[in-house]
Amino acid sequence: MKAVALAGGIGASKFLAGLMAVLPPEQVTIIVNTGDDFQWMGLYICPDLDTVTYTLAGLANPETGWGILGDSFHALERLQTLGCDTWFKLGDRDLATHIYRSQKIREGNTLGQVTGDISRKSGILSVILPMTNSYVPTEIQTDEGTLAFQDYFVRRRCEPRVKDFLFRTIEDAGPAPGVLEAIGAAEAVFICPSNPYISIGPILAVPGIREALHETDARIVAITPIIAGRAIKGPTARMLSEMGQEVSALSVARMYSDFVDLFVLDERDAGLLPRVASLGLQVRLADTLMDDHQSKIDLARKVVEMV
Amino acid sequence: MKAVALAGGIGASKFLAGLMAVLPPEQVTIIVNTGDDFQWMGLYICPDLDTVTYTLAGLANPETGWGILGDSFHALERLQTLGCDTWFKLGDRDLATHIYRSQKIREGNTLGQVTGDISRKSGILSVILPMTNSYVPTEIQTDEGTLAFQDYFVRRRCEPRVKDFLFRTIEDAGPAPGVLEAIGAAEAVFICPSNPYISIGPILAVPGIREALHETDARIVAITPIIAGRAIKGPTARMLSEMGQEVSALSVARMYSDFVDLFVLDERDAGLLPRVASLGLQVRLADTLMDDHQSKIDLARKVVEMV
Numbered sequence: 018m019k020a021v022a023l024a025g026g027i028g029a030s031k032f033l034a035g036l037m038a039v040l041p042p043e044q045v046t047i048i049v050n051t052g053d054d055f056q057w058m059g060l061y062i063c064p065d066l067d068t069v070t071y072t073l074a075g076l077a078n079p080e081t082g083w084g085i086l087g088d089s090f091h092a093l094e095r096l097q098t099l100g101c102d103t104w105f106k107l108g109d110r111d112l113a114t115h116i117y118r119s120q121k122i123r124e125g126n127t128l129g130q131v132t133g134d135i136s137r138k139s140g141i142l143s144v145i146l147p148m149t150n151s152y153v154p155t156e157i158q159t160d161e162g163t164l165a166f167q168d169y170f171v172r173r174r175c176e177p178r179v180k181d182f183l184f185r186t187i188e189d190a191g192p193a194p195g196v197l198e199a200i201g202a203a204e205a206v207f208i209c210p211s212n213p214y215i216s217i218g219p220i221l222a223v224p225g226i227r228e229a230l231h232e233t234d235a236r237i238v239a240i241t242p243i244i245a246g247r248a249i250k251g252p253t254a255r256m257l258s259e260m261g262q263e264v265s266a267l268s269v270a271r272m273y274s275d276f277v278d279l280f281v282l283d284e285r286d287a288g289l290l291p292r293v294a295s296l297g298l299q300v301r302l303a304d305t306l307m308d309d310h311q312s313k314i315d316l317a318r319k320v321v322e323m324v
Numbered sequence: 325m326k327a328v329a330l331a332g333g334i335g336a337s338k339f340l341a342g343l344m345a346v347l348p349p350e351q352v353t354i355i356v357n358t359g360d361d362f363q364w365m366g367l368y369i370c371p372d373l374d375t376v377t378y379t380l381a382g383l384a385n386p387e388t389g390w391g392i393l394g395d396s397f398h399a400l401e402r403l404q405t406l407g408c409d410t411w412f413k414l415g416d417r418d419l420a421t422h423i424y425r426s427q428k429i430r431e432g433n434t435l436g437q438v439t440g441d442i443s444r445k446s447g448i449l450s451v452i453l454p455m456t457n458s459y460v461p462t463e464i465q466t467d468e469g470t471l472a473f474q475d476y477f478v479r480r481r482c483e484p485r486v487k488d489f490l491f492r493t494i495e496d497a498g499p500a501p502g503v504l505e506a507i508g509a510a511e512a513v514f515i516c517p518s519n520p521y522i523s524i525g526p527i528l529a530v531p532g533i534r535e536a537l538h539e540t541d542a543r544i545v546a547i548t549p550i551i552a553g554r555a556i557k558g559p560t561a562r563m564l565s566e567m568g569q570e571v572s573a574l575s576v577a578r579m580y581s582d583f584v585d586l587f588v589l590d591e592r593d594a595g596l597l598p599r600v601a602s603l604g605l606q607v608r609l610a611d612t613l614m615d616d617h618q619s620k621i622d623l624a625r626k627v628v629e630m631v
Contacts, residue, residue, distance in 0.1 A: 032580045058427045059366065091396050095420035099445050109416040113402035116423075138406050 021203040022047045025216020026065040027082035027250055029209035030072035037073065037312030039321050042142040046199040052155035052184065052219030055167045057105060060115040061122055065213045066132055066147055067114055074139035082250065085110040104172045129193040150221045151190035155219055156183040175252040179259040182214050183267050184222040192225050200229040206324040208239035208277065210305060212253045213269045230276040236324050237278045241266040241305055244283040249306065268294050274298055281305065281320055327357040328510040329354045332523020333372040334389035334557055335381035335549055336412045336516035342620030344380065347630050349449040353506040356572050358454045359462035359491065359526030362474045364412060367422040373439055373454060374421055381446035384559055389557065392417040411479045436500040458497035463490040486566040489521050491529040499532050507536040512586045512631045514586065515546035517612060520576045537583040543631050546580050548573040548612055551590040556613065566572055581605055588612065588627055
């Protein structure tokens with residue numbers, strides 16, 4: 018089965034780790050959010066792309082969800098001595114990825130080419146694509162002004178109240194080569210359990226991608242990132258609240274209702290089933306709390322069977 | 325006593341470590357060779373500048389002579405996995421210096437400004453100046469063609485036979501701000517026991533520096549980098565031989581005889597004294613083999629007393 022997954026970082030990577038045990042990895046194309054990319058000290062840093070890549074390469078740090086397992090932070094410590102802002106935690110091995118990517122992009126390669134290069138050299142059989150080759154940093158409009166994404170997300174720990182998500186540069190960007198083709202050729206598209214505003218939202222904001230989801234013959238399945246009104250990790254629940262939405266999977270389902278065929282609710286949220294169904298979606302229940310490797314595989318198997 | 329030192333990397337740093345125990349560090353300006361600078365993966369790397377900086381900051385690795393003591397090599401290992409040439413050994417903490425310098429230069433700072441910034445933040449009281457702010461990589465003409473300096477020096481381990489040293493871009497460069505002023509104001513100038521071709525040679529090739537050495541009222545003292553026909557470390561002896569010169573301190577003294585007042589021979593080379601004196605130089609003997617910290621201080625004290 019040819020499959021596509023739309024992915025953010027940590028939540029998506031858990032589901033993808035399970036999916037790789039259920040589907041042949043070479044049949045899966047993963048389209049990753051790059052709205053969280055940023056540039057620091059001349060380095061081109063793609064946190065979501067790297068989290069997905071490190072996860073599929075078996076390099077990821079399962080405790081933090083980001084970075085490389087067992088990485089050291091010696092370069093960052095010395096950069097701090099030199100007076101640099103070091104609130105974004107970059108390990109030494111992780112830094113190598115950014116040094117490599119930055120240089121390859123300066124040499125004229127696209128982000129998509131470099132991403133493919135890194136993932137092949139990391140032994141990954143799936144295709145990992147950035148949503149776009151353009152640099153399209155998300156901005157967060159907050160009660161303290163408009164903040165660059167990582168400034169809001171890491172430095173300020175999502176504390177300022179969100180008023181809106183700005184994808185200004187995405188509107189002039191196009192999907193990376195292969196993105197529309199993969200969606201068009203897929204039999205299944207998985208919307209990973211990622212933040213709908215800052216992970217899946219930017220992907221859907223790339224001109225042409227939402228349209229491709231409308232047009233594909235693939236069955237499109239979204240897995241809820243919200244369980245019983247709470248996000249497993251990250252600010253999804255807080256953002257729903259700050260955006261004036263009901264803090265539940267229903268709000269996420271509503272954002273996807275124009276293109277999703279099947280919405281996977283957590284079994285703790287069975288009570289929401291009729292309301293999600295009333296959006297015109299098929300709804301199924303599953304245990305979506307992926308707290309160990311087996312539960313990731315179990316969820317992925319169940320979702321694949323639903324398709 | 326206001327002093328200036330012309331310095332390469334490892335040999336110079338040994339002498340400078342001693343000098344700092346003898347003179348007030350804030351009275352010393354060190355003018356460092358940058359002909360060995362190179363760019364790799366978008367990083368601006370200055371091996372001699374960093375060896376001097378790390379030495380004076382107490383960070384240097386005394387076993388290798390380069391890099392930071394106890395550094396790890398995790399980023400480099402991963403860059404190797406990604407297919408990069410990694411024959412130049414860059415530790416993780418060392419890498420931070422290059423990331424910082426590269427970014428500051430991209431932001432419009434000069435190499436001299438960044439060097440001063442790094443050395444101040446590393447707690448160094450002396451002034452460290454690059455010989456020039458321009459990027460002036462030395463090339464080595466060999467029997468295998470013309471090689472970039474580090475390509476010859478590190479990758480090829482000085483194996484190709486040297487035919488000439490090319491400072492093509494240096495001819496269009498100027499001394500970094502402060503270089504000529506420091507030489508002019510100095511009471512003593514020390515030519516460190518560095519390689520005369522590839523460490524001191526590029527400094528002397530910067531237009532204006534040799535002239536400033538001719539004109540200064542400072543007493544100029546050179547310490548031999550050759551003891552009993554051998555270099556302590558590095559290719560000085562081999563280069564003298566390949567350039568058709570006598571492999572002895574005499575050949576080094578001859579290269580400096582137009583501007584040096586006093587040449588310090590190793591006491592093992594007392595036999596060379598009359599021949600060096602015949603170049604019109606004062607000559608003194610000292611134990612120049614700096615194999616522990618005390619011997620560095622002893623040599624520096626003796627040389628300062630000679631002045």
